Amino acid sequence: MTLSLGKDLLGLEPLSREQIQLILDTAEPFKEISQRAIKKVPTLRGATIVNLFFEASTRTRVSFEFAEKRLSADAVNVAASGSSVSKGETLVDTARNLEAMRIDMVVIRHGASGAAQFLAERIESNVINAGDGTHEHPTQGLLDLLTLRDHFGRIDGLKVCIVGDVLHSRVARSNIWGLTKMGAEVGVCGPRSLLPNAVEELPVTVFRRVEEAIEWADALNILRLQLERMTAGYIPSLREYNRVFGVSRERLERAPRDVLILHPGPMNRGVEIDSDVADGPFSVILDQVTNGVAVRMAVLYMLSGGKPELAEAAKGRGGNE
Amino acid sequence: MADEIVELNNGTENLVIVGIQRRGVQLAAQIVSTISDREETDVPHGSLDITLYRDDLQTVGPRPVVGQTRIPVDVEGKNVIIVDDVLYTGRTIRAALDELADFGRPGRIALAVLIDRGGRELPIQPDVVGKTIAILPTQRVDVLVEELDGKNGVIVTDKESAP
Numbered sequence: 001m002t003l004s005l006g007k008d009l010l011g012l013e014p015l016s017r018e019q020i021q022l023i024l025d026t027a028e029p030f031k032e033i034s035q036r037a038i039k040k041v042p043t044l045r046g047a048t049i050v051n052l053f054f055e056a057s058t059r060t061r062v063s064f065e066f067a068e069k070r071l072s073a074d075a076v077n078v079a080a081s082g083s084s085v086s087k088g089e090t091l092v093d094t095a096r097n098l099e100a101m102r103i104d105m106v107v108i109r110h111g112a113s114g115a116a117q118f119l120a121e122r123i124e125s126n127v128i129n130a131g132d133g134t135h136e137h138p139t140q141g142l143l144d145l146l147t148l149r150d151h152f153g154r155i156d157g158l159k160v161c162i163v164g165d166v167l168h169s170r171v172a173r174s175n176i177w178g179l180t181k182m183g184a185e186v187g188v189c190g191p192r193s194l195l196p197n198a199v200e201e202l203p204v205t206v207f208r209r210v211e212e213a214i215e216w217a218d219a220l221n222i223l224r225l226q227l228e229r230m231t232a233g234y235i236p237s238l239r240e241y242n243r244v245f246g247v248s249r250e251r252l253e254r255a256p257r258d259v260l261i262l263h264p265g266p267m268n269r270g271v272e273i274d275s276d277v278a279d280g281p282f283s284v285i286l287d288q289v290t291n292g293v294a295v296r297m298a299v300l301y302m303l304s305g306g307k308p309e310l311a312e313a314a315k316g317r318g319g320n321e
Numbered sequence: 322m323a324d325e326i327v328e329l330n331n332g333t334e335n336l337v338i339v340g341i342q343r344r345g346v347q348l349a350a351q352i353v354s355t356i357s358d359r360e361e362t363d364v365p366h367g368s369l370d371i372t373l374y375r376d377d378l379q380t381v382g383p384r385p386v387v388g389q390t391r392i393p394v395d396v397e398g399k400n401v402i403i404v405d406d407v408l409y410t411g412r413t414i415r416a417a418l419d420e421l422a423d424f425g426r427p428g429r430i431a432l433a434v435l436i437d438r439g440g441r442e443l444p445i446q447p448d449v450v451g452k453t454i455a456i457l458p459t460q461r462v463d464v465l466v467e468e469l470d471g472k473n474g475v476i477v478t479d480k481e482s483a484p
Contacts, residue, residue, distance in 0.1 A: 004384075022386075029387045031368060038423040041373040071373075301373070302384050 002069040005302050008120040008127040012177040014101035020181055020207070024146050026298040027291070033070055034293055044073035044304055050098050053130070054091075057109055059265050059289060060140070060164045067296035073104075073304075095123050100300040105304060108132070113170075124302045134168050136230070139299060140264050141174030143292040145182060147284050148219060150291070151260055156183035161213040162204075163189045163222035163247060164272045167196055168230070171264045175221055176202055189213040190245060193234040194225075210245050214252060216299050219260035222247055222273050238271050252320050258282050281319065323355035325449045326433055330400050333362050335428070337375040337396060341405040341417055342388035343368040347466035348435055349404040369403070374416035390420070402449075406464035408434040411445035422436040436475060438462050 005019060012020065033041055049068050053061055061077065068075040078098070080086060085094055095106060105126040108116050113133030120127035131137040149155050160179055166172045166188045179186045180203045188195060189207040199206055208212040214220065225241065235241045252259055261273075261283040269275045278285060323474030330336050333356060346368045353366045370388035403417055414432060421430065433449035438456055456462065456477055465474040 026384075029389050033373075036423060037425065040423065043373040043378060110484055140378070301387070317369055 017181045027294040030294040030297040044071040047073040047104045051077045052108045054110045063292040130312045136174045137170040141178040143295045146291045158184040159218045161187035161217040162221045165194045167194045168226040214255045221262040235279045249276045337399045338366040345405040347468045365394045369406045371416035398428045401427040401430045407436045411441045411443035449469045
């Protein structure tokens with residue numbers, strides 16, 4: 001069975017259900033590697049990977065770095081501050097200069113939507129999108145899918161509601177594409193000002209009240225308010241947001257079933273999620289982090305190496321079998 | 322083969338049997354169940370997927386599917402028997418030895434294969450062999466196991482006509 005991902009991973013929207021399924025299945029054996037005494041396999045020996053982070057990140061950057069190192073790749077981190085980017089160099093020039101040092105892959109996080117694709121079209125190295133503006137964050141979407149599948153044993157038919165700042169969230173978009181492709185029903189819930197204008201055109205159910213969302217859902221994916229991206233007064237105050245949309249134990253206790261709690265981090269306790277929910281029995285927030293390393297290892301493995309023309313030819317065959 | 326493995330190990334103490342994905346795993350399970358019938362003891366067994374340790378990963382096209390690796394016990398100081406279906410170039414076994422080393426330092430590692438077809442490209446020899454056959458490089462040997470193929474057996478085909 002061969003089913004290639006092609007050169008880059010830019011988002012979940014362009015992927016097929018079969019491709020997503022293959023990434024999740026490939027992630028399974030990679031979980032075991034992180035449990036070994038020697039957490040390292042020689043698979044990407046000699047490959048050089050640059051983590052190009054134009055935005056702040058702890059979890060995603062460290063997770064990628066662990067994934068790279070556990071596959072024996074050589075990883076270099078470049079942050080926007082402290083690099084030539086702060087001297088006015090363009091994204092493409094930065095990447096081309098790095099490529100001139102013979103790198104193999106670029107993991108990019110950038111504040112502009114489409115930055116990953118822009119770069120992928122201009123350099124030969126494999127590009128992995130680690131979050132671009134408000135567009136997509138595909139590896140986060142994949143690790144959410146893997147965590148849901150671990151817990152429920154399936155994704156097909158699940159009801160998952162994304163709660164919070166959907167407007168600014170690339171995680172929300174990757175989740176919506178990934179979940180619907182895998183056969184789940186997706187809901188979104190948040191103040192109207194924090195839902196996209198054209199939310200009706202997305203394949204989702206909109207809930208105005210968080211109580212309704214909790215009553216409907218098997219799992220909630222709770223998102224942070226992205227205050228750094230808010231250019232206008234989207235909500236009256238954090239306290240009011242918490243009172244109306246915060247996920248609290250009291251609200252969950254009224255649900256007809258146990259609701260699984262996901263959060264991509266970083267959490268603002270007491271705002272979108274209360275502490276006793278984040279640390280509660282149905283929280284899989286730390287499982288998400290563990291799965292993140294396995295998913296990223298799977299993606300790096302699937303994109304890397306091999307002759308590009310062979311991979312392209314395989315893509316052309318449309319992944320028979 | 323099960324008897325030979327027990328003999329090689331002077332009993333079943335400290336024995337760990339590890340099958341290589343894919344068909345080595347089912348063969349290992351058959352050997353373990355034979356040993357448990359005869360010796361009335363359960364031998365710990367696991368599986369090893371060597372895909373991530375292959376020496377041709379830089380050149381093969383689309384990535385091969387990775388199977389599960391599961392080593393249920395600490396291999397430190399144990400006598401590990403690696404089980405595979407067909408021994409050919411020896412490259413798979415080289416990869417398996419590297420992978421096992423990442424789980425600890427076994428006291429001894431031995432190799433049991435159902436079919437030795439010759440054609441080695443590395444200095445690796447089996448300790449227990451089901452059957453040695455001499456065939457052409459243009460032919461291939463497939464071992465069938467009940468769990469995956471519906472029946473047990475060995476077939477030799479010409480590569481061109483292979484499925």
